[in-house]
Amino acid sequence: MxxxxxxxxxxxxxxxxxxxxxxxxxxxxxxxxxxxxxxxxxxxxxxxxxxxxxxxxxxxxxxxxxxxxxxxxxxxxxxxxxxxxxxxxxxxxxxxxxxxxxxxxxxxxxxxxxxxxxxxxxxxxxxxxxxxxxxxxxxxxxxxxxxxxxxxxxxxxxxxxxxxxxxxxxxxxxxxxxxxxxxxxxxxxxxxxxxxxxxxxxxxxxxxxxxxxxxxxxxxxxxxxxxxxxxxxxxxxxxxxxxxxxxxxxxxxxxxxxxxxxxxxxxxxxxxxxxxxxxxNLRPFMRQPFVGASAFAHKGGIHVSAILKDAKTYEHIIPETVGNEQRVLLSDQAGKSNILFKARELGYELGKNDPTVDLLLRELKQKESMGYEYSVADASFELVLLEALGTPLNYFRFQNFFVVDAKREEDAEPFTEATVIVDVKGQVEHTAATGMGPVNALDRALRKGLERFYPKLSEVKLLDFKVRVLSGAVRDTGGTASFVRVLIETGDKHERWTTMGVSHNIIEASWQAVVDSVNYKLFKDDLRDTL
CATH class of the missing domain: 3.20.20.70 (Aldolase class I)
Incomplete structure (x- = not known):
């Protein structure tokens, strides 16, 4: 050779x-x-x-x-x-x-x-x-x-x-x-x-x-x-x-x-x-051939249906030969094959004619039209899947949150405080915390109210926070009243996961992502405890 x-x-x-x-x-x-x-x-x-x-x-x-x-x-x-x-x-x-x-x-x-x-x-x-x-x-x-x-x-x-x-x-x-x-x-x-x-x-x-x-x-x-x-x-x-x-x-x-x-x-x-x-310190190019995250990512339902039968139908090489991996994305273009693939990837076996698949597909497309993008937030998708399967998570119940941002002097850092009220196992927890911005304050206040019941939440670290203004989303009014999508990356000693929230209110979108992040952590801890 x-x-x-x-x-x-x-x-x-x-x-x-x-x-x-x-x-x-x-x-x-x-x-x-x-x-x-x-x-x-x-x-x-x-x-x-x-x-x-x-x-x-x-x-x-x-x-x-x-x-x-x-x-x-x-x-x-x-x-x-x-x-x-x-x-x-x-x-x-x-x-x-x-x-x-x-x-x-x-x-x-x-x-x-x-x-x-x-x-x-x-x-x-x-x-x-x-x-x-x-x-x-x-x-x-x-x-x-x-x-x-x-x-x-x-x-x-x-x-x-x-x-x-x-x-x-x-x-x-x-x-x-x-x-x-x-x-x-x-x-x-x-x-x-x-x-x-x-x-x-x-x-x-x-x-x-x-x-x-x-x-x-x-x-x-x-x-x-x-x-x-x-x-x-x-x-x-x-x-x-x-x-x-x-x-x-x-x-x-x-x-x-x-x-x-x-x-x-x-x-x-x-x-x-x-x-x-x-x-x-440069962002990887997602669509770079061979090594990019999108190089073997499949979004269209017809494509996914085909690769489930034979990956060669839409892949020019085996991804693993260059250290990459096949990915199936969830979006408003998804078909049943996407749902089945992602469910199997997460450890859930669903039949093609299972009514859950149709339910998930309808919900996915409806939420994607609002600006949700589950292809970048697998943890949030798994929580939606669990709810569709009839096993919603009930670790705590929301009652109220209140966030205050204040800046008292021109050159001083803004001051943020969040108050959270949740019902945990029949007990009402009313907690408050300060933080570096509203998301950090909300995250700290929520965990402060939950850690007495779920001590392993102390292992969780907020790793990344991204906000994107959405154009073309349902009820998008444009400008500062536009819908926003918040992505939060969280991690513990076992893994990292990404959750998502969408709203015209950045605090509400952040709260959704924080709640998903906490629920995902508690769910995974329960799974580990049963093994």
Missing amino acids: KKITIYDTTLRDGAQAEELNLTTEDKIRIAHKLDELGIHYIEAGWPGSNPTDKKFFDEIKKHTFEFARLTAFGSTHLAKKTPAQDANLNALLAAETSVITIFGKSWDLHATTALGIPLERNLELISNSIDYLCQRVDEVIFDAEHFFDGYKNNPEYALKALKAAYQAGASRLILCDTNGGTLTHEVAATISAVRKALPNASLGIHAHNDSEMAVANSIEAVRLGACQVQGTINGYGERCGNANLCSVIPNLELKMGLETIGQGNLERLTSTSHYISEIA
């Missing part, structure tokens, strides 16, 4: 993305995660360009990697200096990595305009830099910057740049679509020409995504003989990003039968994608 090496540049090219800022500690953690995934090369940064990268290379010398070869990145030497005098090349050597990648100009426009030097001098920079480094490190990779644009403009000169690097000892020539504007058929024609000119050279591809072609161009390059793909996790990178390795890797492994990181490591792809999103 042909092996394609994967070269990750998340820590260098990916870190140039807008809104992405990584500390030295972040980069070290990501590097180890990439090594666990089985990545072959990790381009860790440009040692001569900024203090963060310099510190990283100093620190990383204390670490070892099982699979990956750490790579330092930089440019050819300055035109007015020799390689030995060049601070950039010496900073690369000081990083003490076994592999160095340098980029050079392969577009004549960049040589004459950006660098302001004769074309022949640019070729000397490429040749001299690579020769100097090859004598001092195990491997030197050459990134032919703007190669596809250079080839379009002056094919003879672009090929000369590659030949200079190859003859100087570069182990691999990387064809870069730096502006990201090349189409796949153009990639094919250009690579075919390169292979004729340099039949023995080892080629790679480095594609940017400005035309949404980076993954397709990378796949096509491999089909035509490239043996290395450069890219980033989640497609992070300058402007529109780089080739997304989370798509490139499974396409090569699962669709083309080529070896990259191996099937065992492929199962870590989704968790690695999410881990790096978390470190980068």
